[in-house]
Amino acid sequence: MLSKLPIPDRQTFYLIAALAAIGLITIFIPALTLLWKISAAIIAVILVADLIISTFISNPKDIITVERHLPGSIPLGVSRHIELIIHNKSSKPQNLDIFDHFPNEVHAEGLPVNVSIPGEQHAEIQYKIIANQRGKLIFPKVQIKLQSVFKFWRINQYLPVNSETNVYPNFAAIAHYALLATDNNLSQMGIIKKRRRGEGQNFHQLREYREGDAMRQIDWKATSRVQKLISREYQDEKDQEIIFMLDCGHRMMAKDDDLSHFDHTLNALLLLSYVALRQGDAVGLMTFSGEDQRWFSPRKGQHNVQQILNTVYDLQPSTSSPDYSKAATDLLIRHKKRALVIILTNTRDEDGDDLLPAISILKKRHLVLLASLRESSIADMLDKPIEDLNDALDNSAAHHYLQQRKSTFEELVNNGIRAMDVSPDKLTVDLINAYLSIKSSGTL
Structure with missing residues (x-):
């Protein structure tokens, strides 16, 4: 200066x-x-x-x-x-x-x-x-x-x-995604689009039979009329709803690199919103565990990416602890229609007593996906060579922490809950892949 x-x-x-x-x-x-x-x-x-x-x-x-x-x-x-x-x-x-x-x-x-x-x-x-x-x-x-x-x-x-x-959260990733999607090169980002030719939930069109089509796709009435094999083609169902439940508690302040877990989460939320809106789905947002709680009702149309940006760009995590049960109750009051509810948080083993009942409440009406961020520093600690007693204690503590975390997620999975335990740098790609997998499976 x-x-x-x-x-x-x-x-x-x-x-x-x-x-x-x-x-x-x-x-x-x-x-x-x-x-x-x-x-x-x-x-x-x-x-x-x-x-x-x-x-x-x-x-x-x-x-x-x-x-x-x-x-x-x-x-x-x-x-x-x-x-x-x-x-x-x-x-x-x-x-x-x-x-x-x-x-x-x-x-x-x-x-x-x-x-x-x-x-x-x-x-x-x-x-x-x-x-x-x-x-x-x-x-x-x-x-x-x-x-x-x-x-x-x-x-x-x-x-x-x-x-x-x-x-704003890093909306530059949207332009990168759109460019790769145009060129059909999403695999460069690690995004896997499982194409099942002709299969899906909603009827799309009739077309000539192609090698590899399933027998159940053949429309025999149309085939008899034109005297050649005609297949029915379907597409993934549209007009579904995705609601993000965003944890604004103190654990989201954790940082493994230049960005906090909260900022990594916002970047992932933004890109997945763009993908879902482009798929024809409606996207909504609810924050919890922070003093400044916000609600964005599910809406369709790619222009709503800007509205989502405006809703969250100045949002910051608070010093509060996550209250999953209250958040689940609030969502059930606010939204009645079935939706894919994606909980973005950072869980600990002590959250099990509150998290599992909260998700069980949500499951009665919604399909729930839990995405929990895992500190990359834990993996770095395990990779560090053990040279003295302090290193050995740190390594042992890291193994104990990961084992407890694994047990928590195994309990969630055993209760039929879709759960992801992911590092911040992989959250965006893993979240999009999970969404596309749910779409193609027709479970929503």
Whole structure:
């Protein structure tokens, strides 16, 4: 960041160096002492006059104006460029040092910037930011170091350039998914679309028989009319409903990398919402265990991705503990129609007494999928070589923790509950694959 005080420019150091040289000469030629004193007084007057004129008389707003161009929205953890356009309104060239006052929630690279602008011209500069927290970002001002009238000082000035933008969960993954889906290359993301030719839940069309079609697909009436084999083709059922139950409790604050478990969950929720809406399903959302609880009723149409973004972009996990039973009861009150309910949380073995009854309540009306995030640091601890007693204790504790966690999930599965225990980096792909598998199976 630039200093707030005026600082001497290069010409000032040249003058001081010349004055120091004269002072050294006066040691050997005392007759020049008077010349040195007069020179020092003149230089001091010039420097002070330049500082006063530039600071209190000339108005920097009459010389420099700045525009800031921000993206309308920024995905969390993704690099974006900010553009500044600096206008020199004077007829003289200006040399500036520029620093944009970005918010604390972002990391910036490429500041400050030095730029020279000819008279009555403008310059465009860019710097890069990476947002590390969702919500609203406010850029309040731009700080410049403007050369003084006689170019002996750099005068600090603040120009009020207020701009705002919002940081959303990483919607850049949607564009990547859409591109791969267009090219039928979803396997690059690890997404597996199980194609069962002609099979599904809803009748789609009649077509000529193809090798590999099942006998039960053949429409014998149509076949007899046209005197060739005709097959019925089906597609996966549409108009189904998916509701996310998002845990906003304290465990979701855990971090294994630059993003918290909560942010990983929002990214997965967003991409799966896009996939489900594109499949013709309705998507809804309910948060629980946080003070700021939100409800988004299931809606169809890909445009609702933006509405979901607006619902969750500024949501943060709280210090509360998850209350699964209350969340299940609230959902049953709010939504009556059968839906695929996806619980996004971070469970512990002590949650079993509350989690299992809550899911059992939901199962009476809905199909439930539990997706629980597992700390990657546990696996890293197991991979760490054992070199001393502390390492051995850590390894033993990690094995004990994972065993208890495994027992909890085995109990859920044994009670007929679909459950996923997944690391944050694999949540998105595993969740989409689970959804597609449920769709193709027709169990919803």
